[in-house]
Amino acid sequence: MSLVLAELERGVTYWRFATKWPRDFHNDFYRHMASANPHGAFDEAWWTGFLPVLRGWRATRPRGSAFLTARAQTRFSALARVWTLAVEPNLGHDIASIEWSDVSAFPMLVGEIKDVASPVFTSKFCHFLVPAIFPVVDNTAMGNPFPTYEACFTTFRAEWLSTDELARQALVFRLAELIDAPLADGYPTKNKIVELCLIGRNRG
Numbered sequence: 001m002s003l004v005l006a007e008l009e010r011g012v013t014y015w016r017f018a019t020k021w022p023r024d025f026h027n028d029f030y031r032h033m034a035s036a037n038p039h040g041a042f043d044e045a046w047w048t049g050f051l052p053v054l055r056g057w058r059a060t061r062p063r064g065s066a067f068l069t070a071r072a073q074t075r076f077s078a079l080a081r082v083w084t085l086a087v088e089p090n091l092g093h094d095i096a097s098i099e100w101s102d103v104s105a106f107p108m109l110v111g112e113i114k115d116v117a118s119p120v121f122t123s124k125f126c127h128f129l130v131p132a133i134f135p136v137v138d139n140t141a142m143g144n145p146f147p148t149y150e151a152c153f154t155t156f157r158a159e160w161l162s163t164d165e166l167a168r169q170a171l172v173f174r175l176a177e178l179i180d181a182p183l184a185d186g187y188p189t190k191n192k193i194v195e196l197c198l199i200g201r202n203r204g
Contacts, residue, residue, distance in 0.1 A: 003163040003197045010200030031184035040083040042076045059124040071113045094132040119149035131188035143202040156194045
């Protein structure tokens with residue numbers, strides 16, 4: 001399907017009146033996460049700061065911190081290696097210009113940490129590191145129609161690419177108008193628009 005402005009507006013209404021999420025559509029949060037980005041240096045110090053973020057975003061349930069920490073620790077080296085091979089060469093791009101096969105090795109490895117069928121943990125883990133490439137899933141707002149994270153990624157990409165250029169421009173303009181502040185470096189404009197539209201479609 002193509003994205004439409006009415007869906008975005010419904011998504012914005014839900015965001016601002018049915019949740020406690022920030023009115024800037026996480027602009028400040030993305031700025032903070034960019035400053036805390038390990039740039040592939042996945043280690044104990046990074047994980048100590050990152051795990052509370054995942055918990056705060058309800059991405060860890062039903063797994064406990066000890067379970068996730070043990071599984072993350074055994075994958076620090078592999079995460080760094082896959083980051084270098086699959087993610088780092090694509091930094092500076094966004095979901096519109098990246099195929100799933102270009103970056104899939106990283107989210108597939110991340111998914112092993114929590115080891116559940118739902119793509120929510122994988123989506124938030126990856127999104128917090130590279131929000132312009134990796135879209136995020138929220139069960140409550142979006143209804144989570146995605147059985148896998150690959151399905152989420154390919155759907156977000158297809159939604160954006162199937163939308164005509166004039167509609168895209170209107171959506172980008174409206175989001176910038178709503179944020180009304182300089183965007184954080186790497187702000188995921190395309191992914192955020194699709195996210196809001198899918199929320200609006202779910203609430204329509």
